[in-house]
Amino acid sequence: MEKWGLNQRLVFGLTQGIDTLWLRMHWRICRLQFPPTPNYSGDSQTGRLSRSHRLSSSVSISVPFSLNMSLRHSIEHAAGVESSISLSNIVTKSKLTLSKYNQRLVDFVEDVACSLFVGKCMKCLEKFEVQNDCLMGNNKQSMSPLLDTLKMERVSTILNPAYPYPHEHSRHTIMAVVVGCLFFISSDNIHTLIQKLDSNVKWWSMYLCLIGFFYFFSSPFIGKTIKPSYSNFSRWYVVWTFVAALYHLPSFQSMGVDLRMNLSLFLTIYVSSVVFLTAFHIIFLGLWYVGIVARVAGKRPEFFTIIQNCAVISIACCVFYSHCGNRAIQRDKYLHQRNSFYSMLFMKSEDGNSWLSNFLHMYELKDQICSSWFAPVGSASDYPLLSKWVIYGELVCSGSCAGPSDEISPLYSLWATFIGLYIANYVVERSTGWALTHPLSLSEYERLKKQMKPDFLDMVPWYSGTSADLFKTMFDLLVSVTLFVGRFDMRMMQAAMNKVPDEAKDGDLLYDHLNERDELWFDFVADTGDGGNSSYAVARLLAQPSIQLKTDSPMYALPRGDLLLIGGDLAYPNPSMFTYEKRFFCPFESALQPPPWYKAEHIALIKPEIPFGITDLHQYDGPQCFIIPGNHDWFDGLHTFMRYICHKSWLGGWLLPQKKSYFALQLPKGWWIFGLDLALHCDIDVYQFKFFAELCKDKIGENDSVIVMTHEPNWLLDWYWNETTGKNASHLICDYLKGRCKLRIAGDLHHYMRHSVVSSEKPVHVQHLLVNGCGGAFLHPTHVFKNFSKFHGAAYDSKATYPSFDDSSKIALGNILKFRKKNWQFDIIGGVIYFVLVFSMFPQCNVIRILQEDSWLGRLKSFLTTLCNAFVCMLQYSYVSSAGTLILMMSSYSFVPSKLSRKRRALIGVLHVLAHMVASFILMLLLELGIEICIRNHLLATSGYHTLYEWYRAMEIEHFPDPTGLRARMEKWTFGLYPACIKYLMSAFDIPEVMAVTRGNICNSGMESLSRGSAIIYYASVFLYFWVFSTPVVSLIFGSYLYICINWFHIHFDEAFSSLRIANYKAFTRFHITVDGDLEVFTLAVDKVPKSWNLDPEWDAEVRLPQQLSHHRRFPSKWKAASGPDPINSVRVVDHFVIERTKPNRSPRPTLNSSVKLICVFWSANIKPADLMQTRFPRCLRLEMGHD
Template identity: 40%
Template sequence: MFPWYSGTSADLLKTLFDLMVSVKVFLGRFDMRTMQVATASEWVAPDPTPQDGDGFTFEHLAEGRELWFDFCADTEETYRTRLFSLYEAALPPPPHVHKGHLVVNKPDVGRGLLCHKATALRRYEGPSSFAIPGNHDWIDGLETFSRHILHRGWLGGWLLPQEKSYWALRLPAGWWVFGIDLALVDDIDTCQYKYFARVAETRMAPTDQAILIMHCPRWLVDWFWGTDTANNLRHLVRGPLRGRARLAVAGDLHFYMRHSFQPYDAPGASSSLVPSAASTPAGGSPVGGSPGSSRAPTPRPDASAPAGVSPTAGFGRPGASSGLRGRSPDPSCPPGGEYRCAAAYPSAQQSESIGRRNLHMFRNMNTRFDVIGGALYYLLVVSVLPRCRHLAAVLEAPDWGTGLSLLLGAAADTVSDIFLESYVSLLALLCMAALALGFAATGGIGAKGDATAADRQRPEFKGRGLAVRARLGGFTTRFLFASLHCAAHVCCAVFLLLLLELGIETVIRHEQLGREGYHSLYKWYRQYEAAHFPDPADMRGAAERWTLGLYPGAIKWAMAAFDAPEAIAVSRDLLCAGRELNRLQALGYYGGVLAYYWLLATPTVALVFGAYLYICVNWFGVHYDEAFSSLQVPDHKGFLRMHITPAGDLEIFSLGLDTVPRAWREDPAWRAPGGGGDAGVPGWRARHPSRWVPVEVRGGYTLRGTPPEAALKVVDYLHVPRQRPVIV
């Protein structure tokens, strides 16, 4: 998993740079999606009619009576781990596929099926796959997605027919799937709008229905951030589609949550987080990012918190359910009903339990965060070293109360010196404050700005008070959170410094450390050597002359390096006496203090930062992405399995896997005849297509574990009946 909290990761720094360039430079001046129309293989007319085989439209799956197909999103961060290694191990590609070769003419079905694109796809009997780019794919301007998806013919054993980043797929019984590319602007471009509008007008019948697939659930994200995006997409749904968009599916958020429309006048209807096998109302907006590389918390609906115009439910009390009201309380609510949370996986209780792990597991999962935290803590106090005042009085205090009071006075004096006298520490403090403020902004704190009393009556403001308050107030709320966060770090850094200084003062007083000056250990060594190893021939003097002082100079400085407490104590006494240090002495003093201070600072900064994430995500409902990406939880995976029945209805099974296997080995049957490793058998026809099987270690023995498919469970079921023509 990607180390998002590693300040030493070159990949992370490159990702941030690419994101800044893509958003601020290219997307503001050029949209790669517009170029796809110009490069379409068969779509060249000024106002073309979409047709099967034009590079955008695919209708080869519409001839069957029923169809099973899956939807999954956010499987990993990199293409190698997210796509090729994963899918090639699950289902090997055909023998004619060569790794690294680009495909010019799609579909790449082999020489035996060379014909028109639409005809070749109809003759192909194996599985196929379609993909849309997510936000990570647009960081480099869609270059990697184009190279590995649009210009490749196979994804493991799945055929990749698509040539563009958005497409329309016709399914049996009048169902369509629209693969929508929102890029990083969270909306479709004009060319994409025209294409889908033409599909709706010329290819879809009045009773056809569309499933919209996009990478980001704007109905949740817009509610959380208080934004209004995807205007072109909204116009497409309300205009050309005119009620034929029955379902919206998205990933990005690493949990499963479904919102379904419920009328106001349904007495006693309620929505619970507990999945049910019973049929639910038609339509809905599932978020299916469960395969994500790190978990995200599942929001908890409040008893009086409907989704309103944005189908979400906010954060609420444990065990609360969503009861319906008899009439619309606000003009902003959709007429006749509203969207409510109908199911979620993992549950809100499980998400809260995972969020608590930040208290004790943040440092274990983000060890390289020590580089950032330790360096900032040390820079915060390096300019106020050493602390010569107050500490002697603390050690001589007659009781604990007086000592604590004097210690607090020393801390206040240290903070005052940081603001009034230091340069490096003040600059580090300003950098930490800026980082805390920016971090609060990215976590959604103060996202909605100020809200009037009338606005607070709207459905999206219902929910747990702390969660609602954290997203209101704009800059004021962000500044408050950032100030408290930064103040906690400054206080810890200062008190750790005073603790270290008290320790040094104690050993100086009671152990007489540093009283003999620098190199006391070497002086003791020379005395011991002269007393026990006499040298009447002056061999040591000759060795010193022959090595030009390298002996015993190397021994002298090696002992000085291992006797850092002495260098710290002697240099501290000199600084407190008002004397200056030369560069070598200063290096020994500040380097020695850094070594000991690092041992205290790194676990403390991780604890404070983990506590901040826990409080924010579990109490205030913000920083959900940051709090769960830090834990890198591999469990609670899932995907959607959809079924178009012979009657034309759509069934959606949300499948979840609570625990992901940790150890794997190659399946011996994979290389046997009829297995996936047999080149003479297509992977999708093999009896054992997957190369790896899970294993478990029990009592020192490695045993075959439970296959993941056997541990899958249905966490939600949705039945969407087919729209049928009305006979007058």
């Protein structure tokens, strides 16, 4: 009789790949030979294509026998047919059988059948495409895209299959191993283990500490996708070091798990799998190179992915062998085995309960699984060819066997099955990729391309120890400050390029094309270009034709601003082509697309590049944008800013008319905007001062109002740092504007705060001070600036803050709870620092004295004494640790803000370093104690470096005999590499053994007895475990330090919140110059920023003309929130105030040297309060007059 087991079924499943490949190729040929003819029948409103015609007109396909059995039987049962039947009959009979159900259920059965039998459902695409064509008729321009009928994720999955080996094997492996072990471990085994460990508390303590340290180390990677390569490396690193330490502790054999056997077997299978799969991939790439396989097969898998697959295969084989061993083959029929297994599952016992009632006693179930599912596939008599190879295993017969059996070990057949499945799946996916990607038409390809999710970047990791951008930022800042500040200034270069200063003032720097409008809406935002999600959330709000606000009265709409002002810091952490394009331009272009004819790579020779048919900037009715640079934009000497802002024409759908880094805008009703460039000096240069000063004297009237826009809010920063900056800017505001500056707006601080003047004995130079840096960068605290109250001698009061002072202080608590999760790359810096601090203290040979104390109090005293002695020893004899401590002390002192006195800086720095030193020394002693305990209990350092390999060779001879001498021949053929690779791999895996043996040699003979290579190996092995222990602790201490400093001392406001990388609390300010000249100010905010986005179906379905500008669209933004409230629906007003227009004097005396004379006639009448906004206004008559 034919023998059936899991191995047979798995091998039999290999034919599925061949059947699927044949099916897809056959279907492709049929599509080319018999193109489907549309037959529109059924409901005319839905335009459904006749399914019987659509599925049977081309070809009748038989069901492959090796497809998914359960789903296949379900469809066959619903259709009432046998195994071999045409697909069209299945669908037709399914429809007849299920006609009494909802039509959606019928469609579901058809879709399942189509997807199951036609290889990723290429005909399903035709179905939906034809439906859309019928729905929209012959109007191709208004054709609704595929998204109207099918979710884009499903289409993307069907036609663009993901890479078949994603970086999720580690999580699946851990889950499978845990479930498998719990399945085979009964409550009796657990009870035995508890009784054994209860007799000695120290083992419980070691288990608890080990599990705790490894849990906290791996916590940032649990349930969170963090840079797949690093995340998967960390997970496998944790498994490696944790298992290597765990198998030395007593005792998992009580649970039926022999870790030593599993580890040695795992490493052997792992090496074999790596060699085999590497050779396979090399051969496959060679076949691709010569053109035997499809070109799409050239997508090469990452080597790390191959490593993970080998690990998964090895773990599966080890789990099987540890619980089943080499079972004798069962000669029963497969049907009898299956029936006995199912009867055991579902038949009730004498007491009326099934086996589930006695779930913990599963010996019979385990025996059935091992003997039925994992039975051997045969013996040497069945496969004579294999008799020459060492694949025999012993027969499990409780010692009654005379010798090893000739039955083939199921371990080998299981490994071969997994390798075969891997190869078959890889070949099928690569070979059918051409058929899955090429039949798409151009329109289909464009639709699928649009359905991709946005490629937004995450928030900048400011505490990353591996970010090249941060090192470049530090280098650029160092060069800019030390070489260019005071020596070279791009603003002077801009002034020198203006050959005719008068023309420059009127053309390159002054823009008056908006001043003739009756009213004007404009927006202000700053500090964009950090996280893509937050920047796009703000840009999406800015791009909307109007924002509907929910108030007590009916909906209040704020139209889109005709002008957008951006207050600097366009991209973080440094200005470069990559950061500007990905962090700044990409979100804004997704929110409001540039014109169809615009080429982003082209440089604008003549600005502004207005659309065709418009002769002057006054005629352009679309949104425009003016930008000033921030300190981050100056890190490269303003090179990137000039290239992308001053020499480009469009920021998405916003026109960029400006040519210099500073400008002046003349707005309606006597309002002006001064855009100042403060550079890295925090002040304007002399040429900039001259331009604005002359503008104040010549063109700004006495009753005009000016909004001064700068990047840095020097009123807050000067108060915080207790210094004075921006003297030239203050001179311009105080002595030239003379009270006409009604509002100052700035960014740099990533929150919203508004202060308004309360009283002043001196003339008030500025009425309102507004900070809004919530354009996309990480959040800054507000409670640090709570006590600000004076500026230029005037008293100011805080009118609005976002977030509030209380919320801001609560957010800072995240430094204790989330610092490492937000800044996992800080592990590299923190772990290395801690290891340097204790480098010279390894090993502690006298640490055993702590365990010799009788009481816990005595052990604690001995522990503290050892800790103090280690610290004194470091100061007296150490070089590396002492130097590291000194450098850390100096760095900590420099890290404390200079606003504090030197004594307080020194005190805070010393306390900070002491906390780290105490923690690192405690961790060092705990690691040494754990090793010493294992050595004293003969769990480590028993027989040299190769303990695991020697034990494995002994077990290999017993369990995997070599009657033909194959191992000796393999050693000869590989020149000794075969046993040497496995030997040293096992030694490298067994890190605790290497540490213990080398530590014993040092304690017995001194450090001088070690060679340089042995010393490097010892410290490297110590570092691998000390890094796991130290990284959670260093992050906890550093996060606590930041929390204490920001909430108690109000220092480190930048460092303490950049660590949290908060993308929420985003806002922008919308201004409205009314018809009567007043300025309304609305600050709109979004509390929570979406983390994922999908294609907006309304944007996708909207009709678009070929040359239509995006600001004319009703739905201009491409992406909408995938989950949670969209920013359009969750936006709210956090601040609203009105700045009244300055009333003109009744009898103004004209200035003779003015080039423009204003004769103002003010109307007043008896009016009602309700009509005040419509009737109170000045009427101005402009008369052009010549110079004197």
